[in-house]
Amino acid sequence: MKNKKLPTIKEIAKQLNISVSTVSRALHDHPSIGLRTKSRVQELAKELGYEPNQTAIFFKQRRTFTIGVVLPYLIEDFFAGAISGIEEVVNASKYNVLIGQSNDDVEREKAIITAMKNQRVDGIIVSLSKHTKNLDHFTALERYDLPVVFFDRVPASNTYNKVAFDMPHGTHQAISFLMEKGHRRIGIINGPKEMKSSKERTDTYMQVLQKKRLKIDLSLVAYCDLTKEGTSLAMETLLALKHPPTAILAINDYVALDAIQYAKSKNLINNKDIFFVSYANLPISKYLENPPMASIEQYPKKQGEKAAEILLSMITHEGPDPLEPQNILIPGELVVHIR
Amino acid sequence: MKNKKLPTIKEIAKQLNISVSTVSRALHDHPSIGLRTKSRVQELAKELGYEPNQTAIFFKQRRTFTIGVVLPYLIEDFFAGAISGIEEVVNASKYNVLIGQSNDDVEREKAIITAMKNQRVDGIIVSLSKHTKNLDHFTALERYDLPVVFFDRVPASNTYNKVAFDMPHGTHQAISFLMEKGHRRIGIINGPKEMKSSKERTDTYMQVLQKKRLKIDLSLVAYCDLTKEGTSLAMETLLALKHPPTAILAINDYVALDAIQYAKSKNLINNKDIFFVSYANLPISKYLENPPMASIEQYPKKQGEKAAEILLSMITHEGPDPLEPQNILIPGELVVHIR
DNA sequence: AAAAAACAAACAAACGTTTGCGCTGAATTA
DNA sequence: TAATTCAGCGCAAACGTTTGTTTGTTTTTT
Structure with a gap:
């Protein structure tokens, strides 16, 4: 036995023989409505199971x-x-x-x-x-x-x-960490060049190296489209360098994991022959035997x-x-x- | 220079000196509107950057x-x-x-x-x-x-x-797989008993064993609250059995991973001393050195x-x-x- | 040439709610 | 007692759109 028509403010008004505006105000506890009327309205509203039609309100109020x-x-x-x-x-x-x-x-x-x-x-x-x-x-x-x-x-x-995410701050941490571990040739796998973070990452990278009076080699900075294939390509170019990096900073953990797989396929053992630091700090890292050496939590x-x-x-x-x-x-x- | 008032159908009607209903129909390509009028309306609409107000339409059409x-x-x-x-x-x-x-x-x-x-x-x-x-x-x-x-x-x-998810079907697959691998004592780590899936899993487990004329040992069925600690407890009881299971079916990959970690802490090597099959088939499994032996994709x-x-x-x-x-x-x- | 049909556009109601304003009658004040 | 206040409520417009019905005009038919 379905009650096809939902109760409206009009319906309440009709049943109580008062105007819709009064009902509306009563339901909103407006001060200019008498106590007696208010409670009559509110009771009937509850009894009928009245619920305001939000689409009407959205429309009228011009906000959703x-x-x-x-x-x-x-x-x-x-x-x-x-x-x-x-x-x-x-x-x-x-x-x-x-x-x-x-x-x-x-x-x-x-x-x-x-x-x-x-x-x-x-x-x-x-x-x-x-x-x-x-x-x-x-x-x-x-x-x-x-x-x-x-x-x-x-x-x-x-x-x-x-x-x-505070890219300069985070990247500074990451690179400093790697340098403390003795790395001097640090590669980067960025995202696409359109992404602002790619530029920021590179910039900070250069700043840190400059501060440490290390010469900057831009061939160490690779870009990828975030896919597994793109990551492999980036890795390929980095590893093909005359002096390949000993550590790599990757845009995120997913890319790092793909890169690690690629390295493995070239018989480079992660955390031994090559090292990774990445961004995101995925919860799954805890379960990996061989995760990136470190990852930056981005909250x-x-x-x-x-x-x-x-x-x-x-x-x-x-x-x-x-x-x-x-x-x-x-x-x-x-x-x-x-x- | 902001155009605070958005163009409406009314505005178009006024500018063209026609009625709103004509505009509405023209925009909907209604057959009873003349070609000439239609194009005039559509052009002006485009020129003004008219976009229908969906809240009004939602309200009127009584669907969102x-x-x-x-x-x-x-x-x-x-x-x-x-x-x-x-x-x-x-x-x-x-x-x-x-x-x-x-x-x-x-x-x-x-x-x-x-x-x-x-x-x-x-x-x-x-x-x-x-x-x-x-x-x-x-x-x-x-x-x-x-x-x-x-x-x-x-x-x-x-x-x-x-x-x-078709629990009987999936669980049947999992257990058959383990039995083909020679396992006869298969443990289960369920979720909480309240979960419908726990019961379904256990039921199927028993059915399969019965079919193979194996005796059922309910001490092989453990429950956990899905936390790491709960999983460790479940593992503890299973491993403490007189005849501990040689393989374990876990409610999902997360639990399986925790269980694997626990086993490792007890010097049991995954996929050698003990085997796991779980549900979910998390994408990260691809990156794990030592994943569950198999996992059921639930699509x-x-x-x-x-x-x-x-x-x-x-x-x-x-x-x-x-x-x-x-x-x-x-x-x-x-x-x-x-x- | 008159009637009928077909076309094109206007009219008006409706969806449910909010809200500015105006009205009524009673209570208060002078 | 008359003027003033005010509590309590109703009226009506408005939000932007859709759609059934009506009106007016042109074309076709006979």
């Missing part, structure tokens, strides 16, 4: 209490962790989370952004696809006063709000939380003057697996 | 093209994979995905369901929190004609639509896809007679790592 999150792959621990942080923060303020995976595809990223804009999300949190160069689909959002916060994979321009949840906080403050912020774009750096921590 | 997904933890590979499957399927039909993590907390699960219902999602996909016994918050949804599909952690009752993405397909068909399905509740079992596949 929903924020969009766009990221490359949900399945990567880093991003899943970031989402948890985001969800926790926004839920505390009654916001919901709409998710879109770009699969590292720029076109998909654009499509998701458009859909979210039309759905009238109140704000968007983004981690860029690995090949996003053109940011037009984000600047377009300014026209709609739609706040955006980037995290982890952030654009270079600092006209945007962003939260990211994904903290990044997500911070991004969500900034977004919420932008959403809440009234007034014509926009808040200054924030550029938050989350310091990582070098976790040593092999001493 | 959004489906809700409720699951325990996004960070678990299995669930992240399932989401990807869900997203892929529903996106192809222009649906969006609203996510809620229950964190295995029943109250949170209820709150999420209520919020999603009020948001008027068109349907919900759920993987139950591990402590959910009472299903009232789901039966309540029938009143709203809100279709629900469960996956992975499904209720026992078959009045619901559900998609789950999370396929489970997600199937659940999404069923949900979409329910959403699309018109008519008073509801579709028969489906109970889909997704067969797993034993992936052998060590031969």
Whole structure:
């Protein structure tokens, strides 16, 4: 016996012979409604099992209490962790989370952004696809006063709000660690050149070497597309050098693991003939017999939380003057697996 | 120079001196609108950068093209994979995905369901929190004609639509595999006794042994709380048996890895002194020197896809007679790592 | 040439809620 | 007693869109 028509504010009004505005105000505990009326309304509402139609409210209020999150792959621990942080923060303020995976595809990223804009999300949190160069689909959002916060994979321009891993700090730690272990020829496997982190990593690398008065050899810096094949190619070029590196800094643990496999296929034993340090500190490292020597924890949840906080403050912020774009750096921590 | 007011259908109508209904129909390529008018409307729409206000449409159409997904933890590979499957399927039909993590907390699960219902999602996909016994918050949804599909952690009752791993089939494979390898004393590390899968696993185990006319020794069946400590305890009891198992079937790869670590601490070498088979087939297994001998792939993405397909068909399905509740079992596949 | 059919566009209601304003009657004040 | 206040509630517009019905105009038919 289904009750096809859901109870509305109108229905309550009719049954009590009062106006809808009174019902609305009564349900919101508005001061100009008499106590007697209020309780009559609230009782009937409960009795009928009334629940406000959020789509109507969203429409009327011109806000949806929903924020969009766009990221490359949900399945990567880093991003899943970031989402948890985001969800926790926004839920505390009654916001919901709409998710879109770009699969590292720029076109998909654009499509998701458009859909979210039309759905009238109140704000968007983004981690860029690995090949996003053109940011037009984000600047377009300014026209709609739609706040955006980037995290982890952030654009270079600092006209945007962003939260990211403190690459100089982390990379400095990593390279210093390797140098303390005696390494002088340290290779790098970066991501694609479009990624801001690739440049940052290289820059810090050069700074550290310069400080130590070591000569810089840019042939030690390789780029890869983050796939297993790309990693193998990068390894191939690095190992083919006249003076190959004795240690390698890899963009993340996944790449490091692929690189280690490649090295093994060339009869180079990890943590003996060659050494790796990478970023992410995946939980699985604990189970590896032969993990990267060290990995830098990037605190994904903290990044997500911070991004969500900034977004919420932008959403809440009234007034014509926009808040200054924030550029938050989350310091990582070098976790040593092999001493 | 911000264009605060977004262009609406009304605006277009005013500028062209025609009615809003004509504009609406023109934008939808309605046959009763003249060619000339159509193109005038469409051109102006493009020029103004008109985008339909989805909140208004949602409200008017009484559907949101959004489906809700409720699951325990996004960070678990299995669930992240399932989401990807869900997203892929529903996106192809222009649906969006609203996510809620229950964190295995029943109250949170209820709150999420209520919020999603009020948001008027068109349907919900759920993987139950591990402590959910009472299903009232789901039966309540029938009143709203809100279709629900469960996956992975499904209720026992078959009045619901559900998609789950085929436990008997998978477990049969696993045990047969171990027996072919010559093992006769096979231990089990289950999850908590409350989990439906624990019982299913044990049942199948007994059936297989019975078929092979082997005597059943229930002291070989251990339970754990899925933590590292719980796993160690389970291992301790199993190894302390008078006739300890030569192989162990573990509820999932994480538990297997903890168990392997424990065994190692007792100087039992994995894949030599003792053997493991587990469920999940985590991608990281490829990088392990010493993985479980085999693991059962549960195809999370396929489970997600199937659940999404069923949900979409329910959403699309018109008519008073509801579709028969489906109970889909997704067969797993034993992936052998060590031969 | 008149009637019928076909086309093109306008009208208006509806979806459920919020909210500024106005109205009524009773209580308070002068 | 008359003027003022104010508590308590109703009216109506508005948010942007869709869609059934109606109106007016042109074309076709007989």
